[in-house]
Amino acid sequence: MPQPRVRILVVDDNLLDVRLCQHILQRAGFEVHSVTDPRIALELMTQMPFDLLLADIYMPEMDGFELILEAKKRQSELAVLVMTGSSMVEDAIRALERGVDGLILKPFEEGHQLVSAVQHAIVESRQRKDAARLQVLRPLFSATEALNSESHLETLSRLTSHLTV
Secondary structure, eight states: OOOOOOOOEEEOHHHHHHHHHHHHHTTTTEEEEEEHHHHHHHHHHSSSSEEEEESSSOOOSSOOOHHHHHHHHTTTEEEEEEEEEEOOOHHHHHHHTTTTEEEEEEOOOSSSHHHHHHHHHHHHHHHHHHHHHHHHHHHHHHHHHHHHHHHHHHHHHHHHOOOOO
């Protein structure tokens, strides 16, 4: 069965940046939806799931940080990559405090930098999801292992007495 394509939402108030990101990422094989208005982006997120949000930090009316906060309310496991034309350390710190998966500076010197940053953010996000799932399943694995390793019928009966069929 073929893997579903990674779906990315690009949000930047600069139409040229949006088009550039969309072009680069589509050529790399991603499904890309792009908008210049963060409010429209949030509406889109109620209509379909996204794997990654690529958002500019500085936009009028709603900045990237507010967008991330609202986006995570809609899709909590969303990977987030922010982009900025500013190389201020404070931006990077604020982004990390909000749980973003990466930061990329504009303008991109080469398209592969953007693609690489997106791939890295998606891989890290999937690894976090897998680790969280494993943490939830770990007690079940332990209980199953204990039951499978028990050979005394009386002990096995005691361990399973609370189970109902």
